[in-house]
Amino acid sequence: MRTAGLSPRQLLYKAGPYLIMLRVEPAAGSDRLSVVGQILDEANPKRAVENLAVLVFSGEETVERTLTNRLGEFQLEPDPGEGLRISVGVPEIGSVNVPLPTAGSKGRGKAGREGARGSSRRIKARQP
Numbered sequence: 001m002r003t004a005g006l007s008p009r010q011l012l013y014k015a016g017p018y019l020i021m022l023r024v025e026p027a028a029g030s031d032r033l034s035v036v037g038q039i040l041d042e043a044n045p046k047r048a049v050e051n052l053a054v055l056v057f058s059g060e061e062t063v064e065r066t067l068t069n070r071l072g073e074f075q076l077e078p079d080p081g082e083g084l085r086i087s088v089g090v091p092e093i094g095s096v097n098v099p100l101p102t103a104g105s106k107g108r109g110k111a112g113r114e115g116a117r118g119s120s121r122r123i124k125a126r127q128p
Helices: none
Strands: 009-015 018-026 033-041 053-058 061-067 073-076 084-090 094-099 112-114 124-126
Touching (some): 009 094, 018 084, 018 094
Antiparallel strands (some): 009 018, 033 073, 084 094, 094 112
């Protein structure tokens, strides 16, 4: 059986001591994506990572934004499109960019940290 569009994806990224967990799937009753995630400090899981800015970019344009709650959780519903990425401002590291899977993608991709000079560094990407 063939399906159109994005199938649900669970993604796990690591940047320094932080884990970024994502679930990406079509939003119920809409043409938008549902992106539910959590950011944890792996070295100290009880440490609050609240009020971190989480942005969705399409190219250079911010198309959706939110803040993490006291448990590091967040939810976004951007319009689907090619080249979407999430940017999370994490302590001690800066902005970590995570690609969002699109229709037909395997859910794997590069993630990088944007430094002061705009350089990027790959971080580990795992798909559970």
